Amino acid sequence: MEADNGIRVEGLIKEFPGQRVLDGLNLTVGNGEFVCLLGPSGCGKSTLLNILSGLDSDYRGSVHFGGRPMVPGGKPPATIGYLFQEPRLLPWLSAERNVDFALENSRVPRSRWGDIKDRYFALTGLQPFRDYYPHELSGGMAQRLSLVRALAIEPDVLFMDEPFSGLDELTARRLRVDLLDIWRETGKTILFITHNSYEATFLGDRVVVLSQGGIHNQISVDVPRPRDYDDAALFQVGKTVSATFIEAAEAAERARARGTRSSH
Amino acid sequence: MLLKLGSMLAVVAAWFGLSLLLPATVLPGPWQTLNVLLENIADGQVHQHLLATLGRVLGGLALAMAVGVPVGIIMGLNRFAEKTLDVWVMVALTVPSLCYAILAFIWIGLNETAAIVAIGLTSAPSITINLWEGVKNIDTRLFKMARVFNASRWVIVRRVLFPQVLPYIMASLRFGLGIVWKITVLVELLGRPDGVGFQLFYWYQLADMAQVLAWTLLFTLVMLFIELVILQRLERRLFAWRPEVRL
Numbered sequence: 001m002e003a004d005n006g007i008r009v010e011g012l013i014k015e016f017p018g019q020r021v022l023d024g025l026n027l028t029v030g031n032g033e034f035v036c037l038l039g040p041s042g043c044g045k046s047t048l049l050n051i052l053s054g055l056d057s058d059y060r061g062s063v064h065f066g067g068r069p070m071v072p073g074g075k076p077p078a079t080i081g082y083l084f085q086e087p088r089l090l091p092w093l094s095a096e097r098n099v100d101f102a103l104e105n106s107r108v109p110r111s112r113w114g115d116i117k118d119r120y121f122a123l124t125g126l127q128p129f130r131d132y133y134p135h136e137l138s139g140g141m142a143q144r145l146s147l148v149r150a151l152a153i154e155p156d157v158l159f160m161d162e163p164f165s166g167l168d169e170l171t172a173r174r175l176r177v178d179l180l181d182i183w184r185e186t187g188k189t190i191l192f193i194t195h196n197s198y199e200a201t202f203l204g205d206r207v208v209v210l211s212q213g214g215i216h217n218q219i220s221v222d223v224p225r226p227r228d229y230d231d232a233a234l235f236q237v238g239k240t241v242s243a244t245f246i247e248a249a250e251a252a253e254r255a256r257a258r259g260t261r262s263s264h
Numbered sequence: 265m266l267l268k269l270g271s272m273l274a275v276v277a278a279w280f281g282l283s284l285l286l287p288a289t290v291l292p293g294p295w296q297t298l299n300v301l302l303e304n305i306a307d308g309q310v311h312q313h314l315l316a317t318l319g320r321v322l323g324g325l326a327l328a329m330a331v332g333v334p335v336g337i338i339m340g341l342n343r344f345a346e347k348t349l350d351v352w353v354m355v356a357l358t359v360p361s362l363c364y365a366i367l368a369f370i371w372i373g374l375n376e377t378a379a380i381v382a383i384g385l386t387s388a389p390s391i392t393i394n395l396w397e398g399v400k401n402i403d404t405r406l407f408k409m410a411r412v413f414n415a416s417r418w419v420i421v422r423r424v425l426f427p428q429v430l431p432y433i434m435a436s437l438r439f440g441l442g443i444v445w446k447i448t449v450l451v452e453l454l455g456r457p458d459g460v461g462f463q464l465f466y467w468y469q470l471a472d473m474a475q476v477l478a479w480t481l482l483f484t485l486v487m488l489f490i491e492l493v494i495l496q497r498l499e500r501r502l503f504a505w506r507p508e509v510r511l
Contacts, residue, residue, distance in 0.1 A: 053412050080412065088409040092427045092505040101423065105414040133505050153413065 004066040005078065005156040005189045006031045007052070012061035014047050014213075021047045023213030024061070029157075031066070034183060034190045036200035038241065039210030040249035045193045049159050052191070053080050065156065079107065081155030081188075083163040087142035089134040095145050096121075096130040099152050106153035113152075120148040123182055140171035144178075151182070157189040164199065173229065176203060180226065197242035201234060202227060207241050211248035212255055219244060292474040301478040314486065317448055317459040320379055325437070325444045327384025332391030332440070333433055339392065340399025353396075357389040361447050362454075369455045379451050387443045391436045398432030434499050438491060445487055 007029040014022040021044040029035045039045050050056040052063060054076045063070040065078035089098050096117065103113050121127045124144040134142055143163060150158060164172040180203065183190060194200050200207045201221055208218045219241055223234045276294050283293035292300075304310045339346045339353075365382040372378035402425070410420045452461025460483050467475035 055408065055411060075414070082409070082412040084405070084409065086405070088405055090406065090424065090427070092503075101410075101415075102413045105410075105416075105419060135506075149413075 003156070004031050006033070006066060007157060007189065007191065008062075008064040008067075009048075009052075010062045010064075012048070012051065012059060012063070014044065014051065014056070014059045021213055022051075022059070022061075025210075025214050027208065027215065029189055029191055032187045032189055034192065034203060034205045036192045036194055036204035036207045037210060038194060038197060038200045038207055038245050039216075040245075040252050041195070043210040043248075043252060044213045045210060046161065049161055049191070049193065052076065053082060053159060078156040079153060081150030081153055081158045083143070083146055083150050083158070083160040085162045085166055087134065087139075087146040089142060089145060089149075091134050094131050094133055095126065095137070095148075098134070098145060099149050102149045102153050108152070108154055116152050116154070117148075120151045123151075123185070124148050124178065138171075139167050140175060143167060143175060147179070147182070151186065151188075155188065157191065160190065160192045162194055163192075165194070165196070172199075179203070184225070195245075197245050198235075198238045201238040201241050202229065209241070209244050209248045211252045216248035216251065217244050289471070289473055292477060296474055297477045297481055300474045301482055304475075304478060304482075310482065313459050313463055314482070316456070317445075317452065317461065317483070318486070320376075320383060320448045320452070320456075320459065321441070321445050323380040324383025324387065324448060325440055327380060328387040328391050328440055328444060329433075329437065331384065332388040333395055333436070335388075336392040336395025336436075337399050337429060339396040340402075346396070353389050353392050356385075357393065361386040361450060365447075365451045365454050374455045376456075379448075379456055382451050383444055383447050386447045387440055390443055391440045394436040394439055395429070395432050398435065399429060402428040431503060434495075434502065438495050438499075441487070441491065441495070445483070449483075 007027070009025060009027040012022050012025040012027075013020070021042075025044070025048065027048075037045055037048070047056070051059050052070075054070070054074070057073040059072065063076075065076060068077035070076050089095075090101060093101060099117055099120075100113070103110075103116075108116065117130075118127075121130060124147060126141065126144055126148060129137060129141065129145075134145070137145060143166075146163075164175055167175065176199065192200070192203060197207075204221055206218060206220050209216045219237065221234075221237050223231065223237060227234055279291075279294050283291045283296075288296065335349065335353075339349055361382075364386045368378040368382035368385075372381060406424050406428070407420055410424045415424070448459070449461035449464065452459035453465040456462055460479055463479050464476055467479065
């Protein structure tokens with residue numbers, strides 16, 4: 001039987017002093033599904049990822065990975081690969097040693113490291129750069145390397161926190177296409193955070209728009225893959241997503257305005 | 265490199281020029297000073313005093329680093345520690361080095377331990393400040409990365425914190441050396457029967473300027489050698505991963 005690597009979040013509540021960031025959020029990500037989370041800043045996207053990756057254990061509600069419950073304060077019951085907005089590489093280690101750093105802290109047996117690294121370095125086109133130091137890599141290459149690092153530990157799920165927002169559009173486009181290729185090859189479950197509507201539409205099976213700590217709306221992207229960036233159908237969905245996103249942002253702003261007025 | 269050589273030659277030339285205008289008892293020329301230095305070395309007494317001083321410099325530096333580095337790191341990383349300790353670091357920095365030396369000699373006795381304690385404690389606050397400021401600049405986002413990738417606390421300290429702190433430790437080592445040797449000479453003058461500081465004071469009392477300058481020159485050359493040849497090379501080797509900065 002295939003392992004189930006879906007994620008189920010139920011009634012998730014997270015409060016910071018004087019502010020409820022997540023307000024009973026329900027979210028499911030199917031096994032092997034590519035879900036994009038879209039939302040205005042302050043909607044709780046990063047907070048959600050912090051909770052799901054086990055960095056923040058101060059929350060209410062339940063989280064399941066493949067049916068296994070996450071115990072607050074414990075490690076998530078799944079292996080998580082993470083991509084940050086910046087590559088976050090260790091600058092004193094070569095590209096390959098950066099990947100080793102992640103492997104050393106993973107459950108992947110040492111005997112398989114060589115094959116795994118060969119595979120993902122080849123898949124991302126970084127094979128010739130294994131001995132380079134991070135400062136010798138371009139922004140796009142560095143982000144590719146952090147993708148290799150995330151994949152090398154054989155994660156059950158991949159969390160991506162606006163990984164392409166710091167790159168120029170041309171590089172970002174290439175990386176998105178490559179990411180989809182890699183996703184098709186590996187079948188990973190992916191939760192991808194962004195505030196770019198068209199990026200979300202191009203990448204996701206489903207786009208979930210968050211607002212005020214809950215789901216504002218979600219949109220299935222029923223455009224067949226492989227997708228073309230300039231596909232008219234995709235652009236139509238993108239427009240809907242974009243409109244929903246703006247709606248969510250405005251709703252959040254109104255709520256904030258009400259909040260400030262009532263507190264005065 | 266050429267610029268450095270040029271400026272050194274200019275200073276020696278200026279020294280020479282001034283020595284022609286002033287009587288030799290006030291400012292002996294470079295040539296005379298070098299002669300005295302070479303005579304001292306030929307006498308065979310130099311190495312004994314030099315080794316005594318270097319021993320104290322190393323001992324004092326080791327003590328200063330052992331105290332100053334951990335305190336600086338903790339202050340840089342922890343706001344509570346920073347708020348609690350910053351006043352005391354300032355106080356420790358303000359107390360003149362002469363006070364530390366006098367207190368150490370009175371409390372511990374006129375011995376080697378007292379000398380090293382005085383040197384170490386005087387320079388520790390400067391090293392702490394150096395590291396404290398440096399550690400504030402380290403990239404804490406890398407800690408989150410390491411935690412997401414399941415690194416244990418110990419792994420994070422050893423493989424993510426330490427490599428980032430190391431450049432500041434090296435910088436404070438060089439900076440500390442500069443302070444420590446000045447204090448060492450002072451401490452020797454006050455309570456030790458040998459060493460460069462003792463010699464300086466001895467010749468000062470005899471008003472022998474050529475000897476005073478010869479000992480100063482000797483020690484400066486030795487310290488320059490340690491700084492330029494040993495420490496800079498070590499640093500270059502340790503930080504080969506850094507993008508090269510050309511000045």
